[in-house]
Amino acid sequence: MELLLPAGSLNHTxxxxxxxxxxxxxxxxxLNARAGAINFSLEDYRKALTFARKRExxxxxxxxxxxxxxxIDQVFKIIDDIYDFLPDxxxxxxxGLASLIKREFPKVSLIxxxxxxxxxxxxxxxxxxxxxxxxxxxxxxTLKEIESIxxxxxxxxxxxxxxxxxxxxxxYCFASSFLGGNSGNRGKCSQVCRMLFKGDVNxxxxxxxxxxxxxxxKKLYEIGIDSLKIEGRLKDELYVAVNAFVYRQFIDxxxxxxxxDKKERERLKKLSAIVFSRKRWxxxxxxxxxxxxxxxxxxxxxxxxxxxxKSAKKxxxxxxxxxxxxxxxxxxxxxxxxxxxxxxxxxxxxNTVFISLHKRFRKGSKVYLVHSxxxxxxxxxxxxxxxxxxPQIFLSIRLREGxxxxxxxxxxxxxxxxxxxxxxxxxxQKAPICAxxxxxxxxxxxxxSFEAVINSVKIEEEFFVRRSELSxxxxxxxxxxxxxxxxxxxxxxxxxSFKNEKRLSAIFVVDKNNLPAFLKFSKRLKKxxxxxxxTFNINLLKELIEKGMSLGLVMPLILKTYxxxxxxxxxxxxxxxxxxxxxVPHYYGIEMLxxxxxxxxFADYTIYTLNRESAVFLKNHFSYLTISVEDDRQNIxxxxxxxxxxxxxxxxxxxxxxxxxxxVFFFCPNKNMEIFEKCxxxxxxxxxxxxxxDRFKVEFENCRTILLWDRAFNLNRLRKDLPPFxxxxxxxxxxxxxxxxxxxxxxINRTGHIANxxxxxx
Numbered sequence: 001m002e003l004l005l006p007a008g009s010l011n012h013t014x015x016x017x018x019x020x021x022x023x024x025x026x027x028x029x030x031l032n033a034r035a036g037a038i039n040f041s042l043e044d045y046r047k048a049l050t051f052a053r054k055r056e057x058x059x060x061x062x063x064x065x066x067x068x069x070x071x072i073d074q075v076f077k078i079i080d081d082i083y084d085f086l087p088d089x090x091x092x093x094x095x096g097l098a099s100l101i102k103r104e105f106p107k108v109s110l111i112x113x114x115x116x117x118x119x120x121x122x123x124x125x126x127x128x129x130x131x132x133x134x135x136x137x138x139x140x141x142t143l144k145e146i147e148s149i150x151x152x153x154x155x156x157x158x159x160x161x162x163x164x165x166x167x168x169x170x171x172y173c174f175a176s177s178f179l180g181g182n183s184g185n186r187g188k189c190s191q192v193c194r195m196l197f198k199g200d201v202n203x204x205x206x207x208x209x210x211x212x213x214x215x216x217x218k219k220l221y222e223i224g225i226d227s228l229k230i231e232g233r234l235k236d237e238l239y240v241a242v243n244a245f246v247y248r249q250f251i252d253x254x255x256x257x258x259x260x261d262k263k264e265r266e267r268l269k270k271l272s273a274i275v276f277s278r279k280r281w282x283x284x285x286x287x288x289x290x291x292x293x294x295x296x297x298x299x300x301x302x303x304x305x306x307x308x309x310k311s312a313k314k315x316x317x318x319x320x321x322x323x324x325x326x327x328x329x330x331x332x333x334x335x336x337x338x339x340x341x342x343x344x345x346x347x348x349x350x351n352t353v354f355i356s357l358h359k360r361f362r363k364g365s366k367v368y369l370v371h372s373x374x375x376x377x378x379x380x381x382x383x384x385x386x387x388x389x390x391p392q393i394f395l396s397i398r399l400r401e402g403x404x405x406x407x408x409x410x411x412x413x414x415x416x417x418x419x420x421x422x423x424x425x426x427x428x429q430k431a432p433i434c435a436x437x438x439x440x441x442x443x444x445x446x447x448x449s450f451e452a453v454i455n456s457v458k459i460e461e462e463f464f465v466r467r468s469e470l471s472x473x474x475x476x477x478x479x480x481x482x483x484x485x486x487x488x489x490x491x492x493x494x495x496x497s498f499k500n501e502k503r504l505s506a507i508f509v510v511d512k513n514n515l516p517a518f519l520k521f522s523k524r525l526k527k528x529x530x531x532x533x534x535t536f537n538i539n540l541l542k543e544l545i546e547k548g549m550s551l552g553l554v555m556p557l558i559l560k561t562y563x564x565x566x567x568x569x570x571x572x573x574x575x576x577x578x579x580x581x582x583x584v585p586h587y588y589g590i591e592m593l594x595x596x597x598x599x600x601x602f603a604d605y606t607i608y609t610l611n612r613e614s615a616v617f618l619k620n621h622f623s624y625l626t627i628s629v630e631d632d633r634q635n636i637x638x639x640x641x642x643x644x645x646x647x648x649x650x651x652x653x654x655x656x657x658x659x660x661x662x663x664v665f666f667f668c669p670n671k672n673m674e675i676f677e678k679c680x681x682x683x684x685x686x687x688x689x690x691x692x693x694d695r696f697k698v699e700f701e702n703c704r705t706i707l708l709w710d711r712a713f714n715l716n717r718l719r720k721d722l723p724p725f726x727x728x729x730x731x732x733x734x735x736x737x738x739x740x741x742x743x744x745x746x747x748i749n750r751t752g753h754i755a756n757x758x759x760x761x762x
Contacts (some may be wrong), residue, residue: 001023001220001221001225001226001227001228001245001254001255002022002023002058002226002228003021003023003227003228003229003230003244003248003251003628004021004022004023004024004025004060004158004227004228004230005023005024005025005230005240005243005244006016006024006025006026006230006231006233006235006240007024007025007026007040007233007240008026008038008057008233008235009038009040009044009237009372010040010044010047010048010233010235011381011383012024012026012240012615013048013051013059013190013245013378014028014051014053014237014381014382014384015050015237015238015240015241015242016232016241016244017052017055017057017243018241018244018381018382019059019240019241019242019444020180020244020245020247020248020459020585021240021244021248022047022057022058023055023057023058023059023060023227024058025042025046025054025059025060025062025091025229026039026041026048026058026059026060026061026062026233027038027040027061027062027063027234028040028042028045028061028078028082028232028238028240029078029686030187031049031063031065031067031071031074031075031078031187031556032062032063032064032065032187042081042082043388043444043544045059045082046085046388046389046390047386047388047389049309049389050386050387050388050389050390050459051086051384051386052088053389053585055118058088058089058095059087059088059671060087060088060089060090060091060111060337061082061087061089061090061091062090062091063075063079063089063090063091063092063093063094063097063128064092064093064113064131064187065093065094065113065115065185065186065187065606066094066185066186066610066628066630067094067096067097067610067611068610068611068631068632068635068637069493069610069612069639070565070635070638070640071611072096072097072100072491072493073491074490074495075097076100076104076491077102077491079104079108079163080105080107080488080489081415081513082412083105083107083412083422084118084391084410084412085389085391085413085487086107086108086391087108087109087373088108088109089109089110089111089133089134090108090110090111091111091112091113091114091136092110092111092112093115093116093171093185094608094610094611094613094614095116095587095607095608095614095615095618096609096611096612096615096617097613098112098130098132098575099613099614099616099617100133100613101681102130102520102724104379104489104491107120107412108595109133109250110130110132110133110134111133111134111135111136111158111383112127112132112133112134112135112136113136113171114136114137114139114160114171115134115170115171115185115260116587117134117138117169117170117172117462117557117558117586118135118137118138118146118587118588119140119141119169119170119558119559119561119588120145120149120420120559120560120561120563120564121135121148121152121153121564122559122564122588122589122591123150123586123588124152124153124155124593125152125153125591125679126150126587126588127587127593128154128155128519129696129700131144132155133155133156133345134157134158134226134227135152135154135155135156135157135158135160136155136158136159136160136229136288136562137149137157137159137160137334137443137590138169138170139160139165139166139207139211139283139284139287139563140169140284140658141284141288141560142218142284142285142286142559143216143219143285143286144224144289144540145286145561145562146159146223146225146558146707147223148409148562149561149574150225154517155678156226156227157224157225157227157364158168158224158225158226158227158228158229159220159225159227159228159229159246160209160211160213160228160229160230160231160283161211161213161216161220161228161230162211162213162214162230162231162243162247162272163210163211163230163232163233163674164194164208164211164231164278165208165209165210165211165231165283165355166184166189167193167206167207167208167257167657167659167705168193168653168654168655168656168657169558169657169658171185171655172606172631172653172654173185173189173193173604173654174629174654174658175192175193175654175655176188176190176192177711177731177755177756177761178190178652178654178709178713178755179192179654179687179694180192180511180752181756181759181760181762182584182762183630183667183756183762185608186762187525188414188762191299192206192687193206193207193413193655194206194207194299194711195687195688196688197685197686197688197696198250198685198686198688199664199683199684199685199686200374200683200684200685200698201296201358201661201683201685201698202296203207203296203297204294204295204296204298204299205296205661205665205685206294206655206657206661206707207278207294207295207296207298207299208293208294208295208659209278209279209280209281209292209294210277210278210279210280210281211231211276211281211282211283211292212273212280212281213228213282213283213285214246214247214250214265214269215282216270216282216283216285217247217250217251217253217391217445217595217746218250218254220254220499221251221254221255222254228246228289228660230243230247232276233447234508235275235276235451235508236275237276237381238376238379238381238559239275239276239308239413239496241381241447242271242272242274242275242375242379243272243275243378244271244527245271245379245722246268246271246272249268250268251264252555253265253406258289258493266478268458269430270304270323270324272373273302273303273304274304274324274370274372274375274751276301276303276305276376277301277302277303277304278298278299278300278301278302278345279295279298279302282291284595284658287436288560288658289658289663289668289681289703290659290663291663291664291668292322292664293664294659294661294664296665297339298335298338298339298748301370302333302368303332303333303369303370303371304323304324304367304368304369304519305323305325305367306319306321306322306324306326306332306368306595307319307321307323307351307366307367308318308320308321308363308364308365308370308583309334309361309362309363309364309365309366309367309520309599310351310364311363311365312361312365313357313360313361314358314359314360315354315357315358315447316333316351316352316353316355316395317353317355317361317367318352319352319353319367320351320678321351322351324330324355324372324402325348325374326369326372327347327373328345328346328347328348328370328373328375328741329344329345329373330344330369330371330372330373330374331343331344331345331369331370331371332344332355332367332368332369332370333352333367333368333369334361334365334366334367334369335368335433336361336362337457341357341361342370342418343355343356343456343510344356344613347602348648363412366438366656370412377561380710388692390445390450390451390453391410391412391449391450391451391486392411392448392449392450392452392453393408393409393410393450393451393452393481393485394409394411394453394455395407395408395409395452395453395454395455395460396409396455396456396458397438397442397454397456398458398459398460399423399433399438399457399458399459399460399465400421400460400461400638401425401460401461401545402422402424402425403420403421403422403423404418404419404420404421404423404473405419405551405625406421406477407419407483408416408477408481408484408485409644410430410485410486411488411586413485413487415484415487415571416485417480417481417484417485418561419477419480419689421476421477421542422470423465423473423660424465424466425463425464425465425468426454426463426464426465426466426569426641427464428462428463428464429440430464430503431464432444432459432462432464433459433463433464433465434459435457435459437460437465437470438454438457439457439719440465440623441470441471441474442454442470442474443675445478445528445600446480446713448478448479448482449482449486450478450481450482451572452478453491459731460540462488471761472533472716481733483727490536490739493612494612494613494615494616494642495640496639496641497610497642498615498619498642499641499642499643500618500623500624500644502532502623503528503726504529504730505526505528505529505726506525506529506530506726506727506728506730506745507530507532507602507645507726507729508522508529508530508531508532508728508729508730508731509530509532509534509554509583509650509728509729509730509731509732510531510532510533510534510730510731510732511533511535511676511678511731511733512533512534512535512676513678513735514731514732514735514736514741515533515540517731517736517737518731518739518741519547519739520530520738520740521742522549522746523640524534524742525745526551527545527548527550529550529690530551530552530581531544531549531550531552532549532551532552532553532554532583533551533552533553533554534554534676534732536553536567536570536675536676536677537674538570538573538574540579541553541577541579542573542577544576545579546579550581551579551581551585552579552582552583552602553571553574553579553581553582553583553599554582554583554676555567555571555582555583555584555586555589555592556585556635556675556676557585557586557587557604557606557656558656558658558702559586559675563579563675564592566675567592567675568592571592572596575599580598580599580600581599581600581602582599582600582601582602583602583604583605584602584603584604584607584622585602585604585606586604586606586607587607589601590621592596600623600624601622601623601624602619602622602623602624602626602740603618603621603622603624603626604626605626605627605628605629605647607622607625607626608665609625609626609627609642609643609673610628610631610635610639611631611639612638612639612642613641615639615643616642616691619642621733623725624644624645624726625642625643625644625645626644626645626646626647627639627643627646627647627725629647629652629713629755630755631639631756631757631761632756632759632760632761633718633721633722633757633758634757634759634760635761636722636723637723640723640725640756643725644720644725644726645715645725645726645727645728646723646725646726646727646728646731647715647728648713648715648716648719648727648728648730648744649712649713649715649716649729649730649744649752650712650713650728650732650751651708651709651713651730651732651733651734652708652709652728653706653708653715653733654705654707654709655705655706655707656706657703657704657707658704658707659704659705659706660700660703660704660705661683661705662679662681662683662705663700663703668703670693670703672694674701676701676702677701677702678699678700679699679703680700680701681700682697682698682699682700683697684696684697684698685698694709694710695704695709695710696708696709696710696731697710697734699733704735705742709753711751711752711754712734712749712751712752712753713752713754713755714749714752714753714754715754716744716747716749716750717750717754717755718754718757719747719759729741729744729745
């Protein structure tokens with residue numbers, strides 16, 4: 001089992017590998033899921049590679065973001081620059097980038113980011129068939145689900161074990177993008193879920209606690225998980241060092257290499273909490289319908305709870321206990337009335353703590369340790385002076401009297417060339433030239449950009465060659481190798497049109513609540529539209545077919561492994577009654593539906609198509625592709641010949657979460673509702689932060705939380721200026737009348753927001 005740590009800089013890799021990590025993940029440039037991190041330059045990445053290869057550890061590169069058309073060439077050049085180093089793996093979110101890497105850089109191992117949302121057996125089988133070497137599973141899975149996926153596939157599985165968890169399913173959060181123009185799907189999350197809300201639910205209503213999976217390491221090892229991942233590329237080096245050390249102990253315990261009693265294990269957990277920790281929980285490992293996942297009081301770092309104030313006066317306080325020793329210059333947080341007050345420790349005598357604040361804290365105030373000098377001194381991060389890693393060229397050398405032949409191979413790019421040089425030789429009076437002499441000379445790379453690996457040396461006769469002669473030949477050979485064996489690739493975008501020639505007048509997605517109004521409204525429409533109904537009711541579908549409707553089925557974005565079989569049976573029933581159109585929101589649908597012939601598959605807006613590479617790949621599986629609701633006008637126009645559908649009106653879920661906040665804050669009477677079944681409750685809340693008090697509605701579907709903005713996504717005012725896509729209208733979640741549907745469809749209703757269409761997708 002691999003221990004995988006985050007690396008926001010070169011020094012983070014030193015910390016990780018010195019304290020027990022098997023691998024690190026890092027970004028080059030800003031096109032990854034942490035655009036705000038320092039990230040690596042190419043030079044630092046090469047130095048990190050030198051360090052990793054010496055330690056026999058691995059470095060995975062993150063390009064786990066969605067790419068606009070104009071960015072594909074930029075990423076292509078970066079990957080081309082690093083391809084000769086043969087990266088241990090590249091983590092991707094964009095299916096177009098994955099397809100490009102598979103085609104142009106076939107020796108790179110592909111890793112599916114958690115942003116791709118793989119969460120069930122069908123999805124994992126799609127990933128395996130595609131050619132991914134590893135999948136980073138969604139964080140919303142129980143141990144039982146993970147075990148089922150493990151048994152169903154031989155692909156490598158990676159599981160998050162520690163750190164922050166998004167409230168929404170990763171890859172499907174639109175809050176940051178819609179509310180502020182910074183897409184969480186492009187590494188620029190503004191952490192809306194950590195913001196303060198008021199209304200029917202008050203506080204930091206979506207602030208998930210941090211995952212601390214210490215106690216699940218052994219079970220995950222027994223299941224057969226290949227890698228445990230720690231979140232935190234924005235965290236400091238001490239966080240990396242301590243968590244590498246702590247989780248190395250827990251993995252070694254799981255493997256039976258060491259034994260630590262409960263007291264020692266608790267001590268390790270405390271070390272981890274000190275370097276950074278929000279309130280902690282077990283994640284979704286035990287249940288995927290938790291009631292203890294949210295901390296509504298404080299979204300930041302608590303550190304380690306060390307005790308409560310027993311008595312206090314200005315500048316000092318006596319604690320009821322000290323769960324971890326304090327030292328001078330330690331940093332603490334004192335929570336009084338749920339408000340954190342930071343302070344520095346000036347001195348400690350027993351349980352009496354002298355602090356930098358002349359304030360008297362109330363009895364019972366909780367005290368947390370957020371910075372420990374003792375821990376910092378125990379985990380120093382050593383900085384290494386390293387040379388950048390060089391790619392390898394394999395040399396097969398043959399010497400004859402008067403000449404030398406060299407075959408040079410770049411095995412990554414699969415290019416080779418043979419070279420011939422005349423060589424001045426002399427009779428061997430004492431020691432003839434030998435293989436060791438050749439190896440010693442030709443391994444010298446100096447300032448050249450590659451490292452020579454001597455594959456073989458063959459000397460056919462006995463003679464002597466001066467060292468200066470060999471050196472001259474080597475330098476000339478290496479200059480030729482640099483010119484010949486590192487050919488650069490050039491990206492060419494697709495120009496051919498891939499649009500579906502069968503033109504539809506419109507697409508409608510409607511839930512059961514809005515169906516009666518839609519049936520009245522639809523009498524005014526042309527018949528060449530498709531109605532996708534969100535329902536799990538086969539009898540309702542039969543009734544609609546009898547009314548002459550051109551129907552389509554809506555697959556759920558989230559379909560847990562334990563729900564797959566019942567939904568598969570439902571799809572087969574729908575197929576038998578004549579439904580051939582299916583709206584597919586995730587790649588799992590490709591795998592689940594491949595046994596049914598004659599289907600028209602429509603890619604939903606959550607199967608992202610922001611570049612032509614994605615469109616060309618997806619057209620192998622889908623009849624129609626939908627433009628992303630996050631996309632901007634310039635990028636949309638670049639896809640006008642490749643995509644088919646554009647969403648004109650929709651109440652887009654900003655969050656879709658496995659955590660039901662009704663269950664967390666109140667009480668849930670339901671027991672695992674059916675797919676698409678809605679809870680009767682809904683809440684109204686308001687975001688406190690910001691000049692504009694954005695208002696939201698919280699709904700619950702299938703025991704999951706859906707957050708809706710009170711402003712719908714509405715492109716009606718731009719509709720005439722957009723390329724001629726098939727328009728799509730969604731009447732889901734909120735209730736609409738027949739008249740409101742007519743105004744939206746006709747373009748009279750232009751109220752709402754246009755997301756990033758004009759301001760640009762950041």
